Amino acid sequence: MKAFVKTGYRPGEAGIEDVSIGDPGPGEVLLRVASCGICGSDLHAFRADAGFEWVLPPITLGHEFSGTVEIVGPDVTRVSVGDRAVVVAIQGCGKCDACRSGSTQLCPNRVAVGLSRDGGMAEYAVMPEEHLVPVPDGLDLTVAALGEPLSVAVHAVNVRADVKSGQTVVVSGPGPIGVLCGMLARLRGAEVLLAGVGQDSKSRLPAAEGAGLRTANLSEKPLEEHLRENFEESAPDVWIESSGSVRALGSALESVRPGGTVAVVGLYAENMVFAPTLAVRRELSLLFSYSCNYADYQTALELLGSGAIDPGPLLSRYPLVDAPEAFEAVGEGRAVKALLVP
Ligand SMILES: [Zn+2]
Ligand SMILES: [Zn+2]
Incomplete structure (x- = not known):
């Protein structure tokens, strides 16, 4: 063969x-x-x-x-x-x-x-x-x-971050996992903004828009402006970091609201400098999500089968x-x- x-x-x-x-x-x-x-x-x-x-x-x-x-x-x-x-x-x-x-x-x-x-x-x-x-x-x-990449997104969004209806959610990194995370968060009733950079404008951000997601190209204007336009004055409740860029993870920790959640699903080639006191004083939840298990596959395949995720x-x-x-x-x-x- x-x-x-x-x-x-x-x-x-x-x-x-x-x-x-x-x-x-x-x-x-x-x-x-x-x-x-x-x-x-x-x-x-x-x-x-x-x-x-x-x-x-x-x-x-x-x-x-x-x-x-x-x-x-x-x-x-x-x-x-x-x-x-x-x-x-x-x-x-x-x-x-x-x-x-x-x-x-x-x-x-x-x-x-x-x-x-x-x-x-x-x-x-x-x-x-x-x-x-x-x-x-x-x-x-x-x-x-x-079903495989969608299961990874199910584990991050539904199981680990447990995104809820009415929350504002930023997803950074519009690769397949990021776009699927955005689609899942929206399906759960969240308001979602998918953030990417210049190199994502070739096919990833347009594909995400094709899937009905609002996007932000951070090479065109700063994050703060995108956040203001999309979420008005409120800082995001949840940030799902799927780009694998330590810069994006830094932005996530700075940008979520006090008491907010940062869920990390990317893998990183670099280490990062992290100021824990700032996170303590804002009582952030920082959590990590790795791959997925059998139950996540079952959820993902149901969502594909019903057409809820296309x-x-x-x-x-x-x-x-x-x-x-x-x-x-x-x-x-x-x-x-x-x-x-x-
Ligand atoms: Zn994979
Ligand atoms: Zn074992």
Whole structure:
């Protein structure tokens, strides 16, 4: 079968390869992949960026994917041939305290699909049945691959920040996670402003506007002006930081109202200087959100299935064999969320 494989340690050392289709072992199934999204972490692994040295080639990339069960291995009890599913991207051991409490994404022995085990940028993938989430009837299976990034946003907005109706919410970083966070906060009845910078004006901010969100381009005028125009005199109740820029996180801590919440879902290449006293005197809640768990996937797939969240404006589809071109488009900011379709 064809697969997009990171073949070496050098930046960009990856390509479409002919690899053999795996055999499902006990508790595993063979999935025929319907589509696989390209994530920022795939781009980091592809470019061999700092912090991704642990991704060992050869490995088939991709963790945002959906598919149909084609073969079931021995001892498979939960799924059958023909079932449609999305794969949990960070797979816990199922036995430790973190896993038993439902926080599989915090498992010390977690497996990162497409980074530490072969992933979904391929025609087929072998996956443990316990990490498959059923896709609702009627939901386009290629769109269901968005269940992964939407679950990450569900964990940040619905579970960790617990955004409520009537709140004012700023989301910084209009990548797919940021836009989906904005869409979720709006769905919960919040007033949302999605903030980006100049480089986001190519495709990300227009896509967010296409999805019905109000946006702020911080390269055009200062944050304060955008806040005044959108929220009048009141400072935001909640700020969700998904850009991974320490500058944006600094703005978040300065800008939320006293008693407000800053929820961090981005990953940062730099450290930051942080003045805790200012946060203490304003009694801020600073919290962090990492990936997602099985329940978040179920919520995300329900939202996609019911049409409450329509990720259409974010998507561009590429044939799997054009993966190198799709990676380039994502890297240059021409595509917001590229889906590879085998
Ligand atoms: Zn992802
Ligand atoms: Zn575990």
